[in-house]
Amino acid sequence: MKKLAIIGCGGIGTYHLEHFIEYTDIELAGFCDLIPERAQSFVEKAGCGQAFTDFRVMYDTVKPDMVFICVPPYCHGDIEFETIRRGIPMFVEKPVALDLELAYQIRNEIQKKRLITAVGLQCRYASIVDDTRDFVNKHRVTFVDMVRMGGVPGVEWWRDKKRSGGQIVEQTIHNIDMVRYMIGEPVEVYTMAARGFVTDVVNYDTDDVSTTTVRFECGALGSLSTGCYATTGEAFDSRITFSARDCRLDHYILDTVNIYGLADEQAGENGLVFKGDGTMQAGGSAVTIKDKVDAGRICDRTFVDAVLTGDPSAIRSPYADAVRTMEFVMAMNKSIETGMPVKVIHN
Ligand SMILES: NC(=O)c1ccc[n+]([C@@H]2O[C@H](COP(=O)([O-])OP(=O)(O)OC[C@H]3O[C@@H](n4cnc5c(N)ncnc54)[C@H](O)[C@@H]3O)[C@@H](O)[C@H]2O)c1
Incomplete structure (x- = not known):
């Protein structure tokens, strides 16, 4: 064995x-x-x-x-x-x-x-990832809006940006990797970060919140926001929206996909399969697809x-692909440090 x-x-x-x-x-x-x-x-x-x-x-x-x-x-x-x-x-x-x-x-x-x-x-192994990639392939996405807001994790090294890389690199890398897996490579990022909201965590030395503007190779623009300032579940948020000119998809990682703007019959034409097993429903112009697997x-x-x-x-x-996602998040950190837009270089 x-x-x-x-x-x-x-x-x-x-x-x-x-x-x-x-x-x-x-x-x-x-x-x-x-x-x-x-x-x-x-x-x-x-x-x-x-x-x-x-x-x-x-x-x-x-x-x-x-x-x-x-x-x-x-x-x-x-x-x-x-x-x-x-x-x-x-x-x-x-x-x-x-x-x-x-x-x-x-x-x-x-x-x-x-x-x-x-x-x-x-997160790449969730079944709804295939549904989202299918949507992105069939509808030209103009805008990606990603949000991940949460609290400060318990492990002590996390709150020290020198050891964790900060939230973008350590945690939101999952969400950013999903964006990359679905829409393709980034070309340039411009990230701003802010501190001063999290005042009650010992040995805390990292950004509380950041927002990134990104241009993708496919031409779409994106807005990627993440924060660790939230103290209650009500203040948490996590979603990736892919917007096309006539429809939109909200991807809730490991959980649900909602597609807006596809009429029921259009959904059929667009290749979305209604399995009748309760995992996918049409409701007016919205289609909800629940994740079916344990991705981990x-x-x-x-x-x-x-x-x-x-x-x-x-x-x-594989490792080489994860390095490409590292190039994306490290460019975001570099933009925070320099206060300038940063090209994402693939080596
Ligand atoms: N994929 C995910 O969803 C996910 C979730 C949580 C954490 N992580 C990642 O996993 C990593 C670890 O996170 P964690 O929360 O488990 O941290 P942790 O601090 O709970 O555990 C890390 C362990 O590694 C040990 N360690 C460090 N250096 C070592 C060495 N040279 N030899 C042997 N042991 C060593 C530490 O003693 C510690 O027990 C981080 O990079 C984190 O981002 C991934």
Whole structure:
């Protein structure tokens, strides 16, 4: 049986472990964290495997066939280079790095070894993503309006922009990656950020809110706004709207798509399939499509299956593609720093 290892036994490591525990065709062999109790707690939860505090020792001892790298944004580098050197397929949590040069070096080493990789941009695996991509292909989108407003996450490194990259890079990268996956590459961004609203969080040193104007290669303009200032669920917001001249789609990540402006009969003509199973309804000029899958489970299993079969074609976010999303969000950060519009360069 192929062996799986995890590096980083914190919040997202726990999320992945809950999926792996259901697998019957994989051996959960090694768990590594700088904090020994965390690695040990994974052994207990899995009911198997060994705990380590040094990933090199884990690699020497366990010799895993695949690894999930679930460390904070500022901890990438040595782990990936050693993993590539040993030829171990790797799933890396987003953001893959905080420094584009480092991400390029890792990507280039991956390409030399033709290593199977995936990145934890699991929202791409939702079933409603296919509906939205279908809409964007059939209707020329003029404007994208993305909003993600929430609170400050609990992990302490998050509130320090030097270690997390800030909200755009660490968190809203999911939403921005979805925009990119649906409408294509950005050309130029102009981002403003503001501080001074979040005053009650200890050791807080990051932007409270930002708004970006973006021009896409397809000609559309976009407005991408995100904030971590919200203290109640009522102040939260998360949505991506794709507007065409005669219709509009609201994409609620991992949840629902609402399409406005397609009459019921037009919906048929536009290729939207009414399955009659309650997951898709026509109501006047609006069509609602509910997501049908657990995207996080599919994301993990897709990578594991790719390693088992040697066929990576079903992976929706390989490392090299995630680097392109990094180029997008890092350009946004650079625009905040310089106060100027920034071209998004693809290297
Ligand atoms: N895909 C998603 O939806 C999603 C959700 C949450 C977090 N994440 C990402 O996962 C990453 C980790 O986030 P988290 O919330 O789990 O953080 P966390 O702080 O809860 O856990 C990270 C763990 O990594 C360990 N670690 C750091 N360096 C290490 C090293 N060299 N060797 C072994 N262990 C090491 C830490 O001790 C810690 O236990 C972040 O990049 C975050 O953006 C992704």
